[in-house]
Amino acid sequence: GENVEQHPSTLSVQEGDSAVIKCTYSDSASNYFPWYKQELGKRPQLIIDIRSNVGEKKDQRIAVTLNKTAKHFSLHITETQPEDSAVYFCAASIGNSGYALNFGKGTSLLVTP
Amino acid sequence: SQTIHQWPATLVQPVGSPLSLECTVEGTSNPNLYWYRQAAGRGLQLLFYSVGIGQISSEVPQNLSASRPQDRQFILSSKKLLLSDSGFYLCAWSGHSTGELFFGEGSRLTVL
Numbered sequence: 001g002e003n004v005e006q007h008p009s010t011l012s013v014q015e016g017d018s019a020v021i022k023c024t025y026s027d028s029a030s031n032y033f034p035w036y037k038q039e040l041g042k043r044p045q046l047i048i049d050i051r052s053n054v055g056e057k058k059d060q061r062i063a064v065t066l067n068k069t070a071k072h073f074s075l076h077i078t079e080t081q082p083e084d085s086a087v088y089f090c091a092a093s094i095g096n097s098g099y100a101l102n103f104g105k106g107t108s109l110l111v112t113p
Numbered sequence: 114s115q116t117i118h119q120w121p122a123t124l125v126q127p128v129g130s131p132l133s134l135e136c137t138v139e140g141t142s143n144p145n146l147y148w149y150r151q152a153a154g155r156g157l158q159l160l161f162y163s164v165g166i167g168q169i170s171s172e173v174p175q176n177l178s179a180s181r182p183q184d185r186q187f188i189l190s191s192k193k194l195l196l197s198d199s200g201f202y203l204c205a206w207s208g209h210s211t212g213e214l215f216f217g218e219g220s221r222l223t224v225l
Contacts, residue, residue: 006156032212043203043216044157089156099145099212100170105156 004092006104014112019080021107023090024072032093033066033073034101039086047088048075080111115140119204119217126224132177132191134220136204139185144206146187147214148179151201160202163187164209199224 006023013019025033034049050057050064050073057064061080066073077084087108091101119136126132138144148160159172161179169179176195180188187204204217 034212034214036214043218044214045216046213049212091157093212094159094172099207099214100147100159100162100172101157101212101214102159103149103157 004090004102004104006090006107008107009105010108010110012110012112013080015080015082017080019075019077019084019109019111021075021088021090021109022072023074023092023104024070025092025102026071027092027095027102028071029095030092032099032101033064034091035062035064035075036089036091036103037086038089038106044089077109080109082111082113085109085111115206115215117204117206117215117217119202119220121220122218123221124223126194126222128196128224129193132189132194132198132222134189134202134204134222136187136189136217137185138187138206141185141206141208143184143209145209146181146185147205147207148187148189149203149205149216151203151219157203160189194222194224196224198222 004025031052036044037047038044048062050066061078063076087106089106090104094100116139146163149157163169163181177191202220205214207214
């Protein structure tokens with residue numbers, strides 16, 4: 001399948017700081033870009049998603065931006081809290097497959113008090 | 114409400130033995146179904162997806178196969194396991210109008 005590159009692989013921030021995770025994709029037909037959070041020992045869960053007809057979406061402390069021309073999208077977490085510590089995965093839909101997704105390799109975020 | 118179950122939760126199998134992981138969804142009809150493999154440092158790798166009974170799409174050529182014998186049942190199989198098949202396998206479902214994936218509890222397979 002097409003690739004989704006995610007950076008950084010690990011990220012450590014102090015409580016209250018912002019965290020930014022960036023992803024790029026290669027499939028020009030991708031039109032759906034979700035972000036999943038996986039806490040230790042738990043299943044991945046959707047935290048926010050964005051579709052290709054929107055450039056930015058915000059939900060409280062979390063925001064996602066999308067640049068379709070450059071094929072990259074980013075997750076922004078503001079005012080980080082220790083409970084934000086988890087692995088975050090970006091994903092991009094696979095062409096016209098419905099909602100089959102290619103995932104990035106994940107970013108391990110650690111928020112220290 | 115919708116629920117998803119997969120089993121077994123853990124499995125230790127010798128090289129060359131067969132495999133069958135099963136996943137069922139309740140509380141919805143005609144879901145999209147997926148099998149992902151999660152390996153450390155490699156994220157979630159899509160193996161198979163299905164938009165309907167008997168419709169299976171494969172994303173990665175491999176030693177595995179998938180089947181959907183019923184609307185809400187998705188099975189991951191292998192005739193002969195390889196060491197490289199070890200990993201954590203996640204089943205998931207989504208509706209047709211939204212893309213949110215709902216994952217099962219996962220199955221950890223160790224091939225010795």
